[in-house]
Amino acid sequence: MKKIDILKKLRTSGLRPTKQRVEIAKFLFERDKTFHFTVESLNKLLEKKTSNKFALATIYNTVHAFKSAGHLSEVEVRGKKTYFDTNVSNHHHFYDSENSELIDIDSNDVVIQKIPKAPNGKKIKNIEVFINLKN
Template identity: 35%
Template sequence: MLHIPEKLRAQMRRQHLLQGQNNPHIRQILVQAGLRPTRQRLALGQLLFCGPHQHLSADDLHLLAIDQGFNMSLATVYNTLNQFAQAGLIRKISVSGQRSFFDTNACNHQHYYLEDEDRMIDIDGAPPALSPQPEAPQGYRITKIDILVSLKKI
C-alpha cells in the first residue's frame, strides 16, 4: 500500500473539494434556490448534495469539511445550513432543546432518533399517522407534520 503523507492527503482532499466548487450542478442548485454561490456554500453543497442521503448536525458537517481540507468556522457552517434550510434545500429537524439535524432529503418523511447513538434515521415504509389529523386554526393551513420517534436501546 502506498503511503501518502497526511499533509499531501489533506492537500489532495482540498483540491478535490475546490474542484467541486466548480461543479455546475451545485452552482445551479444554489442559484435556483435564490442563493449566491459563495465559496463556502459551494463547498458545503458539495459535501451535502454529492453523496448519499444523510442526516448531519452542524458539528458533523464542520468536522467533515475540515477533514476534506476546507477550513471554515462552525458559525459559517451553522449559518449556511440554516440558509439552505430556509431555501428548502434541506430540512432542519430539532431533536431536543438546541440539538438539530439537517436532512438532505427535503421531502416530507418521518424519523427515528437513536438516543444512545445521537443519530437520526428515516422511518422506512408507511410513516406513523397522526389520527385524527388536527384542524389548523382559522387563517392557517397545515404545511407538514413532523413525527420524530425517539428510541433507546433495551
C-alpha cells in the same frame, strides 16, 4: 449531483456560489443517501474532508441559507443542538438516543388512520412522527 448542478442549484436559489458554499454544497448534496448532521458534526467532517477551514459562522450562515432555499430541512429533536437533514421531502424519523442518531422513515411507511381536526382558525401544516428507539 455534479458540480455544474451544484452551481445551478445555488444560482437558482439566489445564492452566490462562493468557494465556501460550493464546497459545503458538494459535501452535502453529492451523495446518494440522505444525511443528518448538526453544525458541529458538519464542521468536523468538513475539516477532515477538505483542506480548507471554514469559519464556524460560515457554516451556520450556509446551512441556514440552504435551509431557507429549501435544500435542507430542520428536524424536530429535543436537545441542545439543531439537526439538519438533506432529505427535504415529507418524511418521518427514528431517533436513537443511545448514539444521538436520526434515521429516515419514508412517508409511505407510516400510515395514520385518524388525527384530530385542527383547533379553531388553524390548519394543519404538516405531521411529524417521531419514533424514539431503545436497545
